[in-house]
Amino acid sequence: MAGIAEVARAAGVSKSTASRALTGAGYVSEDTRARVRDAAAALGYVPTTSAVSLVTGRTQTVGVVMPTVDRWFFAHVLEGIQDALLERRYDLALYSAPPESDARRAMFEHFLARKRFDGLIAVGIEPSAHELERLVAFGKPVVSVGGYDIGTNAVSIDDRAAGRIATEHLVGLGHREIVFLGGDADARRTSYGDGQRLAGYRAAMREAGLEASLSHVPCGVSMPGGYAAAVDLLGDRRSRPTAVVGVCDEVSVGAIIAARRLGIRVPDQLSVVGIDDHSYAEMFGLTTLQQKPHQQGRAAVQLLLWQLDDPDAATHRIYEASPLLVRGSTAAVDDEASAIVGAGPRTSG
């Protein structure tokens, strides 16, 4: 059977380039990759894992650290990572455990310390626990997904801008009583990105001279969490806002379902805006800022493999675009419609 040397010779490249082209470990132009693969196919060459490991000294495994897989964002980042790793013939070692849990502590103390990976992708990690710092200390490349970074390679949307743009959209429609729904009161279990979205809402409200109307209603970051909090918030006529910014689409959809249950018309009596463009957003006509976590997962793999290929390369901070998609859940404030259901006093716009 042909060896890597024959493949390299046939393709007119070095052995290490041929190895990179076949293993996916490191950057090779599409052109070169195609030429090497053609040569390998023509010669009947099949790289084996152990041979690859001996050449590269690598595990051909990428570790993925995340708090949960049962949330749209995390599931889609994970699928993006998996897709990209399958293409590169890398294995994916999953390390998933909720924040502040015993399992999470054990993960950092025992599992990650075994370093059975060439590099890590850390999704939605906790800055308060210095998790990213601890991951970097293992001495392997780390890419952060979800907002927080310490000069490491990182991918996310600009969460602060997303919170600001969502709020400004409502302000532009004449809304004054705008509530931010989601996350917890002390922000300890809120993800870094969620906290940034809240900060963006606060900034936009202040800039619009609406500091007195600032209102953050904490709730679980899920559809039932948003639903339960919105039933309370909207059920009380005295506190009912004319608009809600959800920390994410799951919370926003929960608020829309609560409004329907209470007979409050969206958007006539209540405007709702989300952040994500979740797979449920369209069926609820939700106005939202779109992000593509699957793409973020793929981008994280690309950054990690670049770093594996060239440990001295400069790090990158990629902000994915998050355009505003205006659907049917937001409209200009209607003083009459709001008054019918007894909205509180409001400074007219």
Place this chain on the structure above:
Amino acid sequence: MAGIAEVARAAGVSKSTASRALTGAGYVSEDTRARVRDAAAALGYVPTTSAVSLVTGRTQTVGVVMPTVDRWFFAHVLEGIQDALLERRYDLALYSAPPESDARRAMFEHFLARKRFDGLIAVGIEPSAHELERLVAFGKPVVSVGGYDIGTNAVSIDDRAAGRIATEHLVGLGHREIVFLGGDADARRTSYGDGQRLAGYRAAMREAGLEASLSHVPCGVSMPGGYAAAVDLLGDRRSRPTAVVGVCDEVSVGAIIAARRLGIRVPDQLSVVGIDDHSYAEMFGLTTLQQKPHQQGRAAVQLLLWQLDDPDAATHRIYEASPLLVRGSTAAVDDEASAIVGAGPRTSG
């Protein structure tokens, strides 16, 4: 530093029992495990991965094969597997790719063939592609989750019984026009379990003498999929049933949202039953058959580790209970209410 021999001596057990107790690889009684751990703690013994591998000849890794992580069932099975593996100090290698995709084929040809795992947990695999047979052929222990097995260790609910019980609940309430919603027409991309649920519905309809009313409406197995199909189904007064069995809660919740959108009252004009007890079921008052995929994931790990410990042990087929939870989405058929919205002719019950 103390070695495994000293720990075993102090705990009064054999070296292999002490190793099993500390690595979690194989069955040890809770009592013995506690005694060995106490001895290890007292002696300051810390097992290292490489030492464990040298002793056991194992990778201390379990591979998990699933079609997607972006569905409630799969996300929760995966979290259950992860929890149990973290406790046993095993790594989790994820192999996730959709049915009939190139990635799925590559997974079977290249990744799984590398056998970088001690055993596999196969969730929702495709019988038509003989996937389970191919996994077993790798010569490592395999546990199947999600209904299909070939004499391997397996965990699932009894999906056929679940479909039957959901249907019988509606028949008992006097419903005659009962539609089964979900899955695709030719069942090629439907999971094995989903197909069994449909078979259970068919059996119950036949037993109730309702063969002429049998109606399967295919749709994507998701909330938007159920919503879109239900808008079509319920929007046409001639074809509108009095009750719907969703292949899973996501589809059933989509049907409830569609009914609300069309002004059809649940349960007065339409009864809806699901299967799963999804985290959204309660907020929609959905009557459903409860399953606990997190528990199924944990049970799969237990079965796999038993088999690793004793390759000659008999295999187990665990059916998790799936009790009917009656909430507010199902009620006795109301001929008057149904007639108001123009339901088609019906044999009176």
